[in-house]
Amino acid sequence: MIGLGPRGLGALEALAEGCPAGIGPIRVDVFDPFPAPGAGPNFAPDESPLCLLNIPIRDIAIRPPGYSRCGDFADWLAQDAEPDTFPTRADLGRYLQIRLGELLAHEALSITLIPEPVEGLTRAPDGWRVQAKGARPAPYDEVLLTPGQPAVTPDQQWAGWQDHAAHSMAEVHQAYPATRLIEAAGGWNGKTVGIRGMGLSAYDVLRCLTTAQGGVFRDGRYIPSGREPARIVPFSLDGKPPFPKPETEALDARFTPLEAETLAFSMAIAEAAEAAPDSARQRVTEALAPVVARILAETGATKEACHVADWLQTEWNAPGTQETRGSLDMLHHGIALAEGAEPPTIGYVVGQVWRKWQDQIRAGFNPAQTSPETARLLIGFDEGLKRYSYGPPVSSAREMAALVEAGLADLDLATDPEIEMCDAGWRLESKGRRTEVSVMIDAVLPSPDLAAVKDPLISDLVSKGHLTAAGDDLAASINPEGQAIGRDGSVRDGLCLLGRLALGSVIAVDSLHDCFGEASRRWAQGVLRRLG
Template sequence: MKKIETLAIIGCGPRGLSSLESLLKHLSKSNFIPNIKLFDSYPFFGAGRVWRTDQVETNWINISDKALKSLQGREPVKFENFTIPGFPSFIEWFEIHKFKFPKNTFYFIPRKVMGEYLMERFNSVKKILQEQNKIELFELEVSNVVFQDGALLIETPDNEKENADECLITIGHQPTFPSDQIKKWHKLSKTYGLQLELTPYDIKLDKRIDKNRVIAIRGFGLATLDLFRLFGLNDESKFKENKNDCFLRYKHDQISKNTIIPFSLDGLPPVPKPYNIKVDSLFDPEKELTEMFEIKIKNGLKANELFPQYLVETFISTLIPVLNRNPNCFLTADFSNQKIKDISSAWLKDSCFKHDCILDTDLEVTSYMKKTVLMAHHKTGISLDYAIGQLWRHLQPSMYKLFSYCGLDDTIMEEIINIDERLKRYSYGPPVDSIKQVIALSDEGVINFDLVKDPEVNASEDGWILKNNESMKKADIMINAVLDSPVLKEINSDIILNLLNNNVLKAVTSSLGVETFEDGQIKTNTYRQNSQIYMLGRNCKGSVLGVDAILECFGKRVEDWAKNCASRVNKSNL
């Protein structure tokens, strides 16, 4: 067995940080550390691009302080001659450096604050390893990893090269090939000299857009909500609470007001999470029901039950007792269990299914959002789809654990992932204040929803032209705020393309990401033992379920890799 003396980690965001910490924990049992080389194209080691600390305050995280209790701290890691110090949990760190979180309501922080925590946590490890000459940082993009003389050669676009005996790739969001629509817009922008912005989280984006402009935004997800705040707010504007209801008012300077025109394929907004712990408890399956759900899924996997139908049935069998605990809170109060089961099953199979207990997606957008806000505050009867989405959120950690490397056929996994993706409009929904802000901006004419559902987009010398059968608007700027899914065949980054061209990677299915073994080792068309390249994270979607959540960066998948990597390192250096 070849000695593993140098280990490379490519991509050092939260998952790279977690991988480093977990590896050190397992290596401490043998007192040996290989030389570790960390690569990232951004200078935010530990945080990565998504959580970079120089981004605007208007970019909000969509996971509450209560959920972030699961982001545990690091215990001290003791080696023979030195110790990696412990580090507090996120909640402990925040309450030391910022302020105490409110007890009963959910609080959502700016993304940059999470970045501060992650970078500080990383630096506390880096400092000790640098003192021991065991770590090197390279602020470089990696374009390829090639096999050479039994080792790995890590290459950059500038032809810099570094050696390693083994490599872990934990890169996050990657550029993708432009869609036909984006290609068309590129041509239109060049023909008519129009402004087209393709990166919604570019930190200089607001500097390139003047006040009093009409801005069209493609997409209606969390990135778009961040853009609403970025372009809807200025030094002369603010949101104020209404005295008589749970909504907000937008106070602004009429002279410097942008107009924003969002649109998406279905025109549907994200659905807010519950306002506080009391409301959220209506959807909490608690320990007993969660354990029953997990046991049923485990047994179903062992018995080769028909998935995803078995998942839907098991989920509904958990939903019904949750609804029956407080039946008068829900629009299904007078329904039999069988009727709830039938409606839930129909809607989970087809999101276009209509029923009086399901919020009507044909409602005008602001009316739809107002109803979801009232439900999030429990000031109206709660629709069945809202209840399903929130219970799904509570059960997602269990599903992410159970359906990763579960042995199901790849096409079945794709169906399960599709259900999870469709429900993310609810389960990954924003804080309720985000939706209140959107409503307030719409009420004041800052946001215009006339063309929200799949308009025709064209252009002229006067600007971008959006129209449907009822309306037509012109925009000065077009922003793409759609963040593409990690479909392997659509990724357009050098490292992925080169690994594909060298037959190092293969996809789970044509619509999913990289296929890996449970310890993160990449599955190739050659024998398993020939690969020294491992991969964790969102680009492995399909091998694992649940790739985008911050908490998953510190979860079991990383632990599995670290434990096995430490074992390989130790065996190779006996």
């Protein structure tokens, strides 16, 4: 296994559980130089406690394997854990490290952790040879790649900004690790800081620049410490902050589909995955629209219930264009929806229902033989709805609103500002407003584009034809068991890939739950079948 993290951990847990008793341990070498390999960088146990998950405790359903004694995450975290709390990434990382410890003691697997990077991978007649310190000299029967999001070549804009910062007094930083950002931000008092991206990472960045510098949120207001930047300017292409999730379990329950509705959708998404694009769109719409209309009627938005089909048609073709409010207005609107202070809109209901159907979406799409055209359609729809379904805690949205009220955060330039480099750093301009920033923070998650990946191992596998894109704008092609499909269209026996770099062959890969779901179990079953 090359890389571990939650996805690799979930895969090995599935392999341990599926291994028949009494056949002797399967030897597994795990190559991962990260010091907490079960957690991985995204959930590093030493990450700042200011970095939160975007899932409340009540919705974290990564149940432990049958042999585990640590219990599920909520039980491990605290016996009286508040179900509406959004835990920290670091807490989850510590839990995953405990799960890794239990796995290392499982009799079905003989696991050796090798804290070394893999330099190369070569196909041999009887397996795959791994070039790394500590690798066995004989070929491995199976190799699983779980690289998460490897480093990529910066896009043209960011590459230009990096070069500008290298030759001026300006600075560029990444959002993570947050501990590193917090340390750097200690020297930004009085400066104006730009944040590229307004997704979930932007909220972590805001806390790194404010409460991590000694400020306090109290009674809906922000009380500064005096060590913060003078001003913080988040921006993105559409300038729209994501919609927060419903604040309480009771509010969230309003969006739960009925059992019969979920069954109908499960059938529809499975059929859609193997259909032509127009038929796929129709099947999903027919299953989704009546559920959304029912919920709207039950929650007091009867007039909107009549327009669901029209809203969905527009969303398929132009996601996000139906929200026309300004950035600050959209922020307050999202807070009101999450609090239940306003009747839910069509988009908000669609997003929450779609969130609750993520397992069904993966179960229908991932094992299917989906054409590139249909894959792009369904993945585009899923990605577009992330502004609702992957939203932050409402507390994070309130924090952003409080920072705006305190004059510290500025959303007037949030929507696709014109940006030019200047002596001081960058000059942002939008609708007659202009400001200069001297620090830029990148809070944009790169797309899983194989051509942009800088990791030499992945690049080498692509150049040799062992990994290839499933289609234009899609990531690597794999079969339902995770086996790589090469440039010539043939399966690469013994070479498998799970995770973001397979987006297109699989869907909804950014969910933590996907790491411990059916994709891992299908891979494990395939390994056991091939090993006999």
